[in-house]
Amino acid sequence: MVFRxxxxxGEPVDYIQRTREQYAHLGYPPYQWVNNPxxxxxxxxGKALRDARVGLVASGGxxxxxxxxxxxxxxxxxxxxxxxxxxxxxxxxxxxxxxTDARADPNVVFPLETLRxxxxxxxxxxxxxxxxxxxxxxxxxxxxxxILAPAIADRxxxxxxxxxxxxxx
Amino acid sequence: xxxxxxxxxxxxxxxxVYLDFPLGHTAGRAGDKALQRKVMIDTxxxxxxxxxxxxxxxxxxxxxxxxxxxxxxxRPNSEKGQHADDRVERSxxxxxxxxxxxxxxxLNLAKNGCSDCIWLAEQDMAR
Numbered sequence: 021m022v023f024r025x026x027x028x029x030g031e032p033v034d035y036i037q038r039t040r041e042q043y044a045h046l047g048y049p050p051y052q053w054v055n056n057p058x059x060x061x062x063x064x065x066g067k068a069l070r071d072a073r074v075g076l077v078a079s080g081g082x083x084x085x086x087x088x089x090x091x092x093x094x095x096x097x098x099x100x101x102x103x104x105x106x107x108x109x110x111x112x113x114x115x116x117x118x119x120t121d122a123r124a125d126p127n128v129v130f131p132l133e134t135l136r137x138x139x140x141x142x143x144x145x146x147x148x149x150x151x152x153x154x155x156x157x158x159x160x161x162x163x164x165x166x167i168l169a170p171a172i173a174d175r176x177x178x179x180x181x182x183x184x185x186x187x188x189x
Numbered sequence: 190x191x192x193x194x195x196x197x198x199x200x201x202x203x204x205x206v207y208l209d210f211p212l213g214h215t216a217g218r219a220g221d222k223a224l225q226r227k228v229m230i231d232t233x234x235x236x237x238x239x240x241x242x243x244x245x246x247x248x249x250x251x252x253x254x255x256x257x258x259x260x261x262x263x264r265p266n267s268e269k270g271q272h273a274d275d276r277v278e279r280s281x282x283x284x285x286x287x288x289x290x291x292x293x294x295x296l297n298l299a300k301n302g303c304s305d306c307i308w309l310a311e312q313d314m315a316r
Contacts, residue, residue: 032194062242125219
């Protein structure tokens with residue numbers, strides 16, 4: 021198989037194209053990536069960040085010691101992580117990326133301490149009570165769109181967040 | 190926040206920041222608190238200032254001096270022009286980071302069913 025020429029400096033890795041190449045080589049049909057055409061819904065932030073309650077949602081497979089870990093077969097469950105959690109209580113499990121750095125410093129996929137520091141510095145108003153985490157290696161985008169995402173969105177609405185930081189891997 | 194430009198483009202988020210780092214570092218480099226903070230301040234600033242729906246703002250940080258790391262991404266045997274199936278088996282059992290986590294979780298499950306673990310039934314769709 022001939023690969024596309026190497027990306028030039030600064031050019032993003034095209035994960036859609038590389039998945040297509042890998043699947044083709046393994047003899048699988050192409051993965052159906054989510055594609056939402058048209059203009060996305062857009063709500064301007066209605067207040068200053070220093071007054072905003074900020075939510076955090078991450079798909080890197082973060083769980084807390086004492087919680088059931090994610091499994092690797094289309095797990096579309098999620099975990100509530102109190103935003104007061106200690107860093108050394110956080111764990112990371114996922115099948116699709118190198119976990120070494122995330123396990124050494126969970127902030128790289130779950131910027132909890134980073135946001136706590138910024139709340140302390142009044143760059144944001146406050147962190148919401150809970151962060152929500154799941155394991156994003158879910159083949160069915162339908163399950164994410166119809167079950168998981170609405171369940172997390174419901175929680176965020178109940179938490180009265182003004183804005184949410186989404187951290188995929 | 191994103192480190193996968195093409196996927197975020199395709200999903201078509203209302204607004205995003207793009208950090209050109211290997212997957213697993215969406216919010217910065219491990220142990221580099223200063224960079225993590227810069228990345229988050231830039232992210233918050235994007236939230237505040239992006240006005241055109243669908244904008245992806247590229248953040249001005251590089252993983253390394255060269256882009257060599259990009260050559261091997263999802264191409265474990267690319268020098269031979271071959272792909273190995275390096276994907277992990279999809280097990281339906283919880284994948285604990287530490288064995289100690291399993292014991293703590295099982296205790297917690299027996300006690301209160303892990304009240305902060307939320308399992309969603311397929312039937313919930315019909316709500």
